[in-house]
Amino acid sequence: KNEVEQSPQNLTAQEGEFITINCSYSVGISALHWLQQHPGGGIVSLFMLSSGKKKHGRLIATINIQEKHSSLHITASHPRDSAVYICAVHSPIQGAQKLVFGQGTRLTINP
Amino acid sequence: DAGITQSPRHKVTETGTPVTLRCHQTENHRYMYWYRQDPGHGLRLIHYSYGVKDTDKGEVSDGYSVSRSKTEDFLLTLESATSSQTSVYFCAINNDLYSNQPQHFGDGTRLSIL
Numbered sequence: 001k002n003e004v005e006q007s008p009q010n011l012t013a014q015e016g017e018f019i020t021i022n023c024s025y026s027v028g029i030s031a032l033h034w035l036q037q038h039p040g041g042g043i044v045s046l047f048m049l050s051s052g053k054k055k056h057g058r059l060i061a062t063i064n065i066q067e068k069h070s071s072l073h074i075t076a077s078h079p080r081d082s083a084v085y086i087c088a089v090h091s092p093i094q095g096a097q098k099l100v101f102g103q104g105t106r107l108t109i110n111p
Numbered sequence: 112d113a114g115i116t117q118s119p120r121h122k123v124t125e126t127g128t129p130v131t132l133r134c135h136q137t138e139n140h141r142y143m144y145w146y147r148q149d150p151g152h153g154l155r156l157i158h159y160s161y162g163v164k165d166t167d168k169g170e171v172s173d174g175y176s177v178s179r180s181k182t183e184d185f186l187l188t189l190e191s192a193t194s195s196q197t198s199v200y201f202c203a204i205n206n207d208l209y210s211n212q213p214q215h216f217g218d219g220t221r222l223s224i225l
Contacts, residue, residue, distance in 0.1 A: 002153070004153065033213055040218075041199065041201075041218055041219040041221075042216070042218050042219070043201065043216040043219075044216070045213035045214070045215070048212070048213050086153065086154070088153075088154075098156055098159070098169065099154075099156070099214065100153070101153030101154040101155070102153050103151065103152065103153050104153065
């Protein structure tokens, strides 16, 4: 079993829909990252969370440390949100900043 | 955007040949990482560096070596490439190993071993 599990693996929705991507992890962590990877490969960091909630534009990320679970929400989704969204945890057990990554969720937003 | 350049961006080569991928940064960040990304797997750490000439292994280091002779360059070498090393390789950097700062990624190198 992977230490970081994302669901769903693939998600297709219509423009304007509210999107939720989930991430569960099995190790103790000091922080969780949400990353976005567009077709063509570039990876950018969206959020880094250690507790609570963060919001940036239409994107909201939450984390529940006790339940070892995080969610990424996209409000009023748009075709340009189509990308692979990756959850990664920074676990002090691993030593240094060795991130453990989920497999990613491929999101497609149709116009 | 963080100044990270990976080269080459694409490479096709034959089994048994040596291959070197280069990661160049202009941010003067101390820490550099090499990952590979494969279908069905998340990004997996190959090697990382915490300073000039200071490197350590990641979870999938077999068959790979690295070198860092100056702050800005981190080289990944496949001494004798195998088909199982066909992958997309990403370099990442950050400036504080023990904080939770995000890593900044390069655009990736798509490597095909025939």
